[in-house]
Amino acid sequence: MSGSRRGGSRGLVFQGPFGMFNEVVPGVRFPRGYRMLELRISDRFRLIQADVESAQHSFGESVAAGLCSEPKRLACRYFYDAEGSQLFEQICELPEYYLTRAEHEIVMAMADEIAGGFCDEITMVELGSGSAVKTRLLIEAFLRRQDRLMFCPVDISKTALEESSHLLLNDFPGLRVLGVASDYHSGLAWLEKEVQGPKVILWLGSNVGNFDRDDAVDFLGHVKEVMHPEDRLLMGADLIKDAKILEAAYDDAQGVTARFNLNLLNRINRELGGNFDLSRFAHRAIYNEDAGRIEMNLVSKLKQEVRVDALDLSVVFESDEAIHTEYSHKYSVVDIRNLAQTSGFEVEHQWYDAKQQFSLNQLYPSGTST
Numbered sequence: 001m002s003g004s005r006r007g008g009s010r011g012l013v014f015q016g017p018f019g020m021f022n023e024v025v026p027g028v029r030f031p032r033g034y035r036m037l038e039l040r041i042s043d044r045f046r047l048i049q050a051d052v053e054s055a056q057h058s059f060g061e062s063v064a065a066g067l068c069s070e071p072k073r074l075a076c077r078y079f080y081d082a083e084g085s086q087l088f089e090q091i092c093e094l095p096e097y098y099l100t101r102a103e104h105e106i107v108m109a110m111a112d113e114i115a116g117g118f119c120d121e122i123t124m125v126e127l128g129s130g131s132a133v134k135t136r137l138l139i140e141a142f143l144r145r146q147d148r149l150m151f152c153p154v155d156i157s158k159t160a161l162e163e164s165s166h167l168l169l170n171d172f173p174g175l176r177v178l179g180v181a182s183d184y185h186s187g188l189a190w191l192e193k194e195v196q197g198p199k200v201i202l203w204l205g206s207n208v209g210n211f212d213r214d215d216a217v218d219f220l221g222h223v224k225e226v227m228h229p230e231d232r233l234l235m236g237a238d239l240i241k242d243a244k245i246l247e248a249a250y251d252d253a254q255g256v257t258a259r260f261n262l263n264l265l266n267r268i269n270r271e272l273g274g275n276f277d278l279s280r281f282a283h284r285a286i287y288n289e290d291a292g293r294i295e296m297n298l299v300s301k302l303k304q305e306v307r308v309d310a311l312d313l314s315v316v317f318e319s320d321e322a323i324h325t326e327y328s329h330k331y332s333v334v335d336i337r338n339l340a341q342t343s344g345f346e347v348e349h350q351w352y353d354a355k356q357q358f359s360l361n362q363l364y365p366s367g368t369s370t
Contacts, residue, residue, distance in 0.1 A: 049181035102358035111141035129153035154187035220343035258283035273309030
């Protein structure tokens with residue numbers, strides 16, 4: 001979910017009708033060894049994806065660095081393989097997980113108002129689209145105002161992109177989809193060259209919470225770099241609330257979030273030849289009130305050693321030693337405005353659900369008129 005290391009190769013690799021060919025796009029920077037493949041699936045659906053070999057290399061590098069660090073950590077962007085994406089969709093339906101319902105309530109109520117704020121035909125970009133359930137409401141609203149719409153979802157999960165895109169294309173004849181299966185930074189770099197004209201960028205689901213507060217400022221600064229004065233950013237942000245509500249949302253009674261967290265170890269087993277015994281690790285989610293964030297970890301139940309063959313790596317865990325997997329920062333209304341201003345944005349509109357648990361914020365680049 002979070003952005004990846006910048007710099008390195010400028011080469012893009014596309015899959016054309018006669019095989020792969022290279023094209024250099026000036027100014028587009030990807031992580032070392034990172035390539036993008038373009039798959040033309042239909043006239044209305046194009047898919048840009050990270051080359052499998054490069055993505056695998058990136059995953060292995062990240063796992064090796066994280067398991068050798070102190071304290072140990074694994075990047076939350078790797079939650080979303082096919083299994084992880086399915087588990088997250090289950091999480092969104094849990095009674096304890098209020099976030100999706102609260103944001104859906106806001107979008108359902110305000111979609112036409114949001115679409116009505118744009119005079120010209122726009123392109124819709126979404127960062128971390130997943131199943132695009134809430135996005136569907138905005139697509140409907142924009143298609144009531146314009147005959148056609150280009151939708152550009154960016155998601156680390158190719159499977160989720162394909163599934164949601166096919167459903168949307170089937171339901172909306174006026175829709176075209178350019179899906180980008182990559183991390184945020186690479187996706188934005190690609191779309192900066194690909195998308196012309198005014199756009200609205202969606203960053204829903206409180207994904208901003210997965211960034212440290214300073215990193216959130218840095219990332220939003222990168223988003224601003226690909227925006228023009230007429231563009232807008234719609235950002236979801238979870239609001240500070242009682243710790244019991246927050247901890248229940250990230251440690252549900254059915255154990256779905258625990259399986260979601262533990263699947264990260266399973267992914268290492270599947271893709272990198274790890275021998276993690278999931279029964280020897282426990283899911284832990286606590287609210288750190290001082291830092292204003294949920295902290296999610298995988299905790300070793302005993303002293304043990306784990307081998308990851310593809311990395312030629314053996315890792316020793318002490319009893320009760322944690323692997324940090326995710327932060328979810330919570331914001332006050334003032335925090336959101338400060339974040340926007342520090343990142344080079346101004347808040348144009350803020351909307352809330354009936355219980356004031358969640359916020360949807362429309363931002364515009366500083367120095368432009370509203």
